[in-house]
Amino acid sequence: MEYSVIKEGDLFFLTDKNGELTENNEKGYGLYTKDTRFLSRMELFVDGEKPSLLSSSANRSYFASIRLMKDRKDEGAIEIHRERFIYDGVLYERVSLTNFFPQAVSFDFSAAFDADFQDMFIVRKYRTGEVGKIIGKVTGERTLSIRYQGADDMLRETCIRWDQNESEVDADGIVHYSMTLEPKEIKQICFFIIPVLEQKWPVLLSFEEGLKRLEASYEQWYRETSRVTTNADVFNGLYRRGVQDLRMLMTDVGYGETPVAGLPWFAVPFGRDSLITSLFMLPLNPEKVKGTLRTLAAYQGDSVDAWRDEQPGKIMHEIRFGELVNTHQSPFGPYYGSVDSTPLFLVLLGEYVRWTGDLSIVEELKPNVARALDWIDRGIEAGSGFLTYHQEAERGFPNQGWKDSSNSIVHASGEYARSPIALAEVQGYVYQAKKSLAPIFERMGEMALAEKLVQDAEAFRARFEQAFWMENENFYAIALDKDRRQVQSVTSNPGHLLMTGLPAASRADRIAKRLVADDMFSGFGIRTMSTEAAGYYPMSYHNGSVWPHDNGMILLGLSRLGYKKEAGKVISSLLAASRFFEYQRLPELFCGHGSELGYPVPYPTTCSPQAWAAGTAIVFMQALLGLHPNALKKEIRIDPFLPEMIDELLAEHIPIGAGHLSLKVTRSRSGSDPVKVEILENTTGFELIHSSK
Template sequence: MTQRALERRRTPGTFEANPTPEIERLVSHGPATTSLQDGQFRTLKHDDTFAVFDHSGDALAGPSGPEGLYNCDTRFLSHLQLTVEQSQPKLLSSGLSDDNTTFTCDLTNPDLYDAGGKLALPQGSLHFRRSFILWEAGLFGRMAITNFGDRPRRIRIEVAFAADFADLFEVRGTKRRRHGQHHPPAVGSDRVTLSYTGLDKKRLTTAVRFFPTPARLTGDMAVFDVEVPARQTQIVFIEVSCNSEGTRRPVPASFLLALRDSRRALRTRCAQAAGVTTSNDVFNRTVSRSISDLYTLTTNLPSGPYPYAGIPWFSTVFGRDALITAWEMLWFDPTIARGVLRHLALNQATEENPAADAEPGKILHEARGGEMASLGEVPFKHYYGSVDSTPLFLFLAGAYLTRTGDLDFIRGLAPHLEAATAWLDAYGDRDGDGFVEYGSRTAKGLTNQGWKDSYDAVFHADGTLARGPIALAEVQGYVYGARLAMADILERTGQASRAREQAARAQTLREQFDRHFFDEELGAYVLALDGDKRPCRVRTSNAGHALFSGIAYPERAASVVKCLMTSDSFSGWGVRTVASREARYNPISYHDGSVWPHDNAMIAAGFSRYGFRREAARIFEGLFAASTYIDLQRLPELFCGFPRRRGQGPTFYPVACSPQAWAAAAPLSLLQSSIGLVFDADAGEIVFDHPVLPEFLDDITLRRLSLGGKAIDVVLKRAGRQTVVEVLAGEEGLGVVNKSGGAAQRT
């Protein structure tokens, strides 16, 4: 251990305890004035670009409104509005395609009157179909105007547009005292270029192009006088491209090319993953949307595919979110884990930088590309303020190796795995007590640096907030799993003595964890130890992560499961972050009583690990039932923790991101937990360990389950209280084991 690390242990007060409330609010809660649920926005994403529309296909961004077209954390188009003869069209319907590539809305004209007040065009005479696609930093729109009348119609259509070039954090509510310079628009016959030079000296441009050439074009509006013959259709196209100095990318020439290329790319991504179909058509739609969301959120970085966290506020690289998402997807598509591990290794901290909470070996929390991050107005350009990303990095590396047997890739990561392990020793344990704690080193950083990062998420039984440095229960579990993962990797790479050392340290941590964190009266693990080593004796979902990681002794598991499945903790939709009898319980809060799908997926995995498959299936049923009440059957980032009531859906959290990667992956993880699906790469076997089908599924068909370059198709069917596994097709040398009931059956 370095002398600097020893000095840090003696002086825990060097860590900032109270980052600015503005940063805390923005990181945890998003904007204060806009409800993403009330607005029922529609979103598109491709790589570093995403768009937010209302249901009519407009983007009418007001104060803290999220609508617009964004690229790399900057809004390149803040206003887009269609009017017909200066009137707003009437919405018929709108929706996303099943693969998320296209947003389409159907509109019609309102009653339109001439200058004398006489009805000139009855409502419903014209049909407007607006479709939008994102591709290569560009938005491509197509509007088909169909005249269902018996005579030609000449109609005036206006498309208003604007670009505020606002930083995403400004959109979310941060007030800025200074801005860069907006330049006058450059107007041509069929296109307008809007531009801005930021305080960081970068010039940003938004090019808006129309076809056919408008009758009139200004710096903020295009006007078309469209002749539509009876029973025929005319089409208007719009293309919007986002460009930053030094990062310009090619934009396809047309809407149809963008549509073709986007669908090709999605098919290519999905082809390498497993396929899932079941006896329940509703669940099939849920899992299909989850898969589409995951691949929509996945960005092709130079290092490989990387799932961005969520739209609209978290469409960027997050360490923790991607590590958990990749773990949830690992059985389904291990290439995602490979891309996540490689990118985070390349961005691992190599030196101390208190302003970014960076320390050698630490894994990234968040990266941002906007003007405010560039200028340091927010600390997130490359920010390392999460205590769990580093052990989860090691944890995922071990899980990837177990899943794939890809030792060559893990060997390539070895320096980064060693550095992450060294961080646990030199920096993670801040006071030498054997536990990994956190404390921000910058006033602009996060107070709480676990996944529950709200300022009020860690507290004592009387509701008082815990003082740092804080040792979270789940983080100790992740460290335990990380050390066992390193022990396995070291053993496989011929370093037996070092492997034994890591395994021994894991067992020592397990003993200490049980002694200091398990509370007999609670019947579960405490939330955390504060800076004075006082336990936060609160019933929270964090206890379930001790089962997820395996740090819990087997004799503790039944008690923890029972605690989490009581009505205080289990709402009927899922396990609450905080039990309803605790002092700070609030079902409408971000982290103190809400229900998070990814949290529940990890808890269910823990239940499954200790043999509580039926309880895992109950969590699975609750979240699936919730999804049936949600637009697009898409699980959001979180929803409120109110109890489940017959005939009613869950209560939405107003600014929950949707889609959100680790929520989208939750159904895939829950499916794995219920059927006990594990992979033994060394034996060349796919194992179903005491599989249980949830009540809403009678059979599950899994296609292209891969291991070691070979694949099989299997079906699981209910047979009384047992589950039968049948191989439909498979390659020679790949075994299937069903440990259901008695002796294992091999196929």
């Protein structure tokens, strides 16, 4: 990637590879919290000149290390080593200057800072609006403070502190140090950048103590989550990267931790993105997904508001906290323009119970569940039997499924579908939500509701099979348009249906096989659209690109239905693709060119790290184990397999129910079963069933 980014909690820092925020910052680099840029300039100079880059790494997600140098021909150089992390609302940066000249040298070292407090939407040139103003810049002993009075009457402040006394601050807010270093001598300066909202100050620690506490929090995360290792370094690297990035992307806005969508521009809770990421995280640690359920329940729609596409019972799409939202110049506080967040909310709740057996959160969220079901039922009735979407908000999204670009729902003729639109995968989520909630309410003694949910689901399934199946393609249509015409493009969307249990067995078989056929499978993953479709082009956002999370949703279904060959093909292809991306981090998406090129083609404006892409690595583990618990029945089904590159897989400390499962899968060189399974730990109290298709 062309940028460097670290994040912790609600604060993230985005810079160029040199670690800089330049004075004329056109790429949106900055230090952000609450959708506001609290630092827009941070530049280092030696004798008034910029040092050159040697190396730049943010491999640890939470910690960046950047090496620069300022040389004088062949005489020697001053090396500048920048180390940075974020902890408890503070950006810590340590600058180490080393003299690599053969004699003592004197020089001016300076650091320039500024803050513009721009709203994220303005930075991205996504919105304009009436905003506040800078009300003062104050310098003190080892401090520089910049204050901003927002149009929302909120006082924002950026305070920069440093730990060395031998400094001067000029009229432009540039901190100067006159330095003399002996050969090999090192001098360190620590900067502390503190965003302050309404004069709420975080606790400031030493650089060493802050880093120690941050690293301890990661170690605790690793102890609490599943551990997986194989004999294949590519799998191990991707899994470790996914677990680390998921920790980085967790945020608590007051209702428990939830994964944000991704960096740099979507570091806030989402509906769809946070729910799908949490679904992927269940084998990692189900306890970690409760914050998502509670956060989304807290922001559930309670009124009809076309400005925000809000309706009672609807689960939000996205929430923002910046100045434009606070002054009602943007509808994103929160915005509800997503048709799939509400059924996915119920799907996640149902799957959480299957993993844990915990009915207390269902009891806690029962009013939210009832309102979500009511919203779905009202939508189905208004949509002539299916759940549809139609943009109401003037500044909202025209397409409101996960493929939300304006050209993503396209007929075979090339004509864009007109709303209201019923998406195939959304109907599957509705079916799965009702089917998975039914046994939960039965267990809770609400028999009439449980029976109604089952009856509704089966009637819904029959309507869907009749309306969406394309006989000419032996595949489901991506959608029905406003006239109930099938949108006859072959896409990845119906692949999500395999997870939901909606398709008849014969049709599920056709879907599974078509997804890995040449027109849909790139060699580096399943494409979002068939190469034979009218709307296909591989460099698109949604019409032929490869999205790891899309493949992850499909993998959950392939695994549940026992399609090992197809699942192995998808996993192997994405593992191969991961080798080509920085830090072996699967991005949000990449182009859908075929693997005959020898490498995946990056998409130019992708998010990385991105939560549901990171979570895909956890899905790989679940799919390879064929792991599907049902805590209500007190049983765990496994059906393991190993792709060609893996001969041994060790999965430890998988939380299920009130206990843990650990097992080892080894390729068998003889016998009828291609793998040998050893159960190393089962403290769940559940029956372990080894099934095979």
